[in-house]
Amino acid sequence: MDENRIFLNIKSFFKDLSKKNAFKVFTSVLMSILFGLLIGFLILLISNPGTSFRALGGILAGAFGDPKSVGVGIGDLLYYATPILLTGLSVGFAFKTGLFNIGAAGQFMVGQYAALVVAFYGSGLGPFQWVVAILAGIIAGALWGFIPGFFKAIFNVNEVITSIMFNYIGMYLTNILIKSDRTIFDITRHETHHMSRDAFIPKLGMDKLFPGSRADMGFLIAVLIAITLYLVLNRTKFGFELKGVGYNRHAARYAGINEKKSIILSMTIAGALAALGGALKMLAPGTHYVGNTLSAEEVLASEGFNGIPVALLGLSNPIGIIFSALFITYIQRGGFYVQSIVMIEIIDIITAIIIYFSAFALAFRIFIAKRVQKKKAEAELANENSEEVDIIPLHKDEEVRNE
Amino acid sequence: MNYIIEMLHITKEFPGVKANDDVTLQLQKGEVHALLGENGAGKSTLMSVLFGLYQPDSGEIRKNGQVVHIKNPNDANELGIGMVHQHFKLVENFTVLDNIILGFEPMKGVFINREEARKKVLELSETYKLHINPDALIEDISVGMQQRVEILKMLYRENEILIFDEPTAVLTPQEIDELMGIMRNLIKEGKSIIFITHKLNEIMKISDRCTVLRRGKLIGTVETNKTSIPELSKMMVGRDVQFTIEKKLAKPKEVVLAVEDLSVISPLSNKHVVDDVSFTVRKGEVVCIAGIEGNGQSELIYAITGMMKTAAGRVLLHGEDVTNKSIRYRNDNGISHVPEDRHKYGLILDYNLAYNLALKQYHTPRFQNYGFLKLDAIKAYAEKLIEQYDIRSGQGGVTIARSMSGGNQQKAIIAREIDKGSDLLVAVQVTRGLDVGAIEYIHSQILKERDNGKAVLMVSLELDEVLSLSDRILVMYEGKIVAELDPKLTNEEELGLYMTGGKAGTYHG
Numbered sequence A: 001m002d003e004n005r006i007f008l009n010i011k012s013f014f015k016d017l018s019k020k021n022a023f024k025v026f027t028s029v030l031m032s033i034l035f036g037l038l039i040g041f042l043i044l045l046i047s048n049p050g051t052s053f054r055a056l057g058g059i060l061a062g063a064f065g066d067p068k069s070v071g072v073g074i075g076d077l078l079y080y081a082t083p084i085l086l087t088g089l090s091v092g093f094a095f096k097t098g099l100f101n102i103g104a105a106g107q108f109m110v111g112q113y114a115a116l117v118v119a120f121y122g123s124g125l126g127p128f129q130w131v132v133a134i135l136a137g138i139i140a141g142a143l144w145g146f147i148p149g150f151f152k153a154i155f156n157v158n159e160v161i162t163s164i165m166f167n168y169i170g171m172y173l174t175n176i177l178i179k180s181d182r183t184i185f186d187i188t189r190h191e192t193h194h195m196s197r198d199a200f201i202p203k204l205g206m207d208k209l210f211p212g213s214r215a216d217m218g219f220l221i222a223v224l225i226a227i228t229l230y231l232v233l234n235r236t237k238f239g240f241e242l243k244g245v246g247y248n249r250h251a252a253r254y255a256g257i258n259e260k261k262s263i264i265l266s267m268t269i270a271g272a273l274a275a276l277g278g279a280l281k282m283l284a285p286g287t288h289y290v291g292n293t294l295s296a297e298e299v300l301a302s303e304g305f306n307g308i309p310v311a312l313l314g315l316s317n318p319i320g321i322i323f324s325a326l327f328i329t330y331i332q333r334g335g336f337y338v339q340s341i342v343m344i345e346i347i348d349i350i351t352a353i354i355i356y357f358s359a360f361a362l363a364f365r366i367f368i369a370k371r372v373q374k375k376k377a378e379a380e381l382a383n384e385n386s387e388e389v390d391i392i393p394l395h396k397d398e399e400v401r402n403e
Numbered sequence B: 001m002n003y004i005i006e007m008l009h010i011t012k013e014f015p016g017v018k019a020n021d022d023v024t025l026q027l028q029k030g031e032v033h034a035l036l037g038e039n040g041a042g043k044s045t046l047m048s049v050l051f052g053l054y055q056p057d058s059g060e061i062r063k064n065g066q067v068v069h070i071k072n073p074n075d076a077n078e079l080g081i082g083m084v085h086q087h088f089k090l091v092e093n094f095t096v097l098d099n100i101i102l103g104f105e106p107m108k109g110v111f112i113n114r115e116e117a118r119k120k121v122l123e124l125s126e127t128y129k130l131h132i133n134p135d136a137l138i139e140d141i142s143v144g145m146q147q148r149v150e151i152l153k154m155l156y157r158e159n160e161i162l163i164f165d166e167p168t169a170v171l172t173p174q175e176i177d178e179l180m181g182i183m184r185n186l187i188k189e190g191k192s193i194i195f196i197t198h199k200l201n202e203i204m205k206i207s208d209r210c211t212v213l214r215r216g217k218l219i220g221t222v223e224t225n226k227t228s229i230p231e232l233s234k235m236m237v238g239r240d241v242q243f244t245i246e247k248k249l250a251k252p253k254e255v256v257l258a259v260e261d262l263s264v265i266s267p268l269s270n271k272h273v274v275d276d277v278s279f280t281v282r283k284g285e286v287v288c289i290a291g292i293e294g295n296g297q298s299e300l301i302y303a304i305t306g307m308m309k310t311a312a313g314r315v316l317l318h319g320e321d322v323t324n325k326s327i328r329y330r331n332d333n334g335i336s337h338v339p340e341d342r343h344k345y346g347l348i349l350d351y352n353l354a355y356n357l358a359l360k361q362y363h364t365p366r367f368q369n370y371g372f373l374k375l376d377a378i379k380a381y382a383e384k385l386i387e388q389y390d391i392r393s394g395q396g397g398v399t400i401a402r403s404m405s406g407g408n409q410q411k412a413i414i415a416r417e418i419d420k421g422s423d424l425l426v427a428v429q430v431t432r433g434l435d436v437g438a439i440e441y442i443h444s445q446i447l448k449e450r451d452n453g454k455a456v457l458m459v460s461l462e463l464d465e466v467l468s469l470s471d472r473i474l475v476m477y478e479g480k481i482v483a484e485l486d487p488k489l490t491n492e493e494e495l496g497l498y499m500t501g502g503k504a505g506t507y508h509g
Helices: A003-018 A022-047 A049-065 A070-096 A104-121 A123-155 A159-179 A218-235 A237-247 A249-254 A259-283 A285-289 A302-313 A318-337 A344-358 A361-382 B043-050 B073-078 B096-101 B114-127 B143-156 B173-188 B200-206 B229-237 B297-305 B327-332 B342-346 B353-357 B375-388 B406-419 B436-451 B463-469 B492-499
Strands: B003-014 B017-028 B032-036 B058-063 B066-068 B081-084 B161-165 B192-197 B209-214 B217-223 B255-265 B272-282 B286-290 B312-317 B335-338 B424-428 B455-460 B472-477 B480-485
Touching (some): A070 A237, A070 A302, A123 A259, A218 A237, A218 A318, A237 A249, A249 B342, B017 B043, B017 B192, B017 B209, B081 B143, B173 B192, B173 B200, B255 B297, B297 B335, B335 B406, B353 B375, B480 B492
Parallel strands (some): B161 B192
């Protein structure tokens, strides 16, 4: 491949990102964020009129509001963004292939557990311990995604139902396994023991870049995964098949694609992604501050559910998801820093509002798309080629009747 | 002259294109007025102007001589203008009655007065002989019945000017006849009809006058009984259209497809929808399966192409038993398939045209390398097919398939399947919804394939297509092949008798 070609490839890569829906995407995301901030501000005004401006400023300052240094703020931002970046990729990837993976929480938890087991029992693996721990997490999560995918493909059981069930099965199963294992579980503190530092993932210079912060190589791995997913979805035969099945299962089958295999693989990959998030969180050196421990409570991992708004705000585009994960973490960090002046619950509510308004990004996009499409449809209708285009622009989900 | 609606010198321009250029259409009271034109001639734009969806740049609309301004469909409705769209606008899981009254519910206090509505609907159904069941769910009734519901919607709203947008595209021949009867009843009761179509024989059969558009311009309005099909088609296309297909004598060679004692059991009804069927298709011949819709043709094709399981029997391709082979295997080893349902199977509507054109071959070394798609090759291939098969779309290869017109979607599928170069082309209802120009082109392509030594298996509901294109006709009735006929020695009457079971089978395949 000559240099020119590489350059062209890179160029078309970025063109793909920016061109198609750039306008729609950008405005819709911006609109949802602004709406979220507006309502959040109203709540601040009602609850804490005196400090509302300072609080809002703190939230908006986000990661840069770290009292120690901006470097620590950014480093922590990357650390906290990593798990939801991966669960976001998990949910977004499934979305792109026509599936709704609401099971990211369960996959995340089995990923954490599998990584934890290797961290406690795999000391003989030496420098490869963290690699094996991550792989173990991925395999566990892949299995947790595979099962709903299998049921969907073979028995046509809705993946939403199975994944929700597997969230709970994953949670209770890991709880039982943790509690019954004294090597892992500290019965007096009612959480797992601290794992050996040897099992931590390397920092790979991130501690030099953001000294004093919790940053490690986890974020770099997640970004690498996001770019890979983007390429897989948009550049490969495999992605072509997965998306094809997502858009139209029947036509994909007609084209000779094994649609059952595609659905199973899709869910398996989604499960592996969420579990990687869990494993990276478990093995992060930064987590040591709070303890690389699991407390075996009956709570589903919030990272799993936060993956849904991350994916929605990123419009399921892996590259978009990098930015949406960073944004949502940014707001959450901002809230964290101002908790001295605002009740922590209020901050949670506001960040939640912004996050969940972000879910409306899709609705806003449809709204904008419809307006743009209407104009376009008029032009196209005129364009003698496409006279039969329906007069009222069809929404994507609307059933199109056969002629 | 007593015109109920006049559209005078309508011009509607869109960026870059004049969709309607000084078009005049005058509808007399009590006539069926056909509006004829190719896909993209400006028919829909003109009707959208009349229905209030677009405002004309210049020109005026008059009703009974009075100038009117139609700003939206509600205005149109108030002027008594109703439209049956090509794609019906019905709520699938509502009853017929609820669909009809939707938006115009008669009220009794805060409740809907269904009794009154039902009475009115049944009266209308009686008057116009529509025979509808007001309590049936839309999703349970046939397409023909759904169309009647759309007609009833207009009648319920007391519309007197009825626009039918390509109403026959979705109907079987029997349903078309019935629709013609309904249209005559409507005229008898004093309604006026604008009938958009590109099927010339229907125009000759039902309409009083016909207005022809070509590339946005008015070509003329003629009285139907003073014109002929060749003249109309020349007005529409701008050149003489070949109606009688000139084909050379078929030179059948070796067998490509052999179907032996094939049976298919429907997963829905658990009945033998295909019952012990045997036949062969040879290189260099067109075999056409005729029959009334729902007599097992679809399932037979699905079994041959691998999309449905067989209950018994074998499918041999080049002598190789492919009965249990995957769809991909059959695609790669010599079967091309133009499917019956172009939206459900033929296209991934949210993929762009280029991806759809590569849909059957993306996995071959031509379009992928180590699992990476060769986007440049896909693009170039799309450009080639678009050019070669005259597929018209807004932005070429990157046009999303959903936004293309039905005719061009069909052309894209045909281009993909023919260009694949398979030995066997299976084509189901290949010209459904296309205009004469496109039909002529596709017929000639199919014959070219035949003459190039390809085997062609067609399923068609259109008898004239069956008779003119095929070298052999197999008639299917209730899952069985009841006759093999030579198109040169048979006619529509005989075919019709076999198709309806009126003549006993003689076929032993």
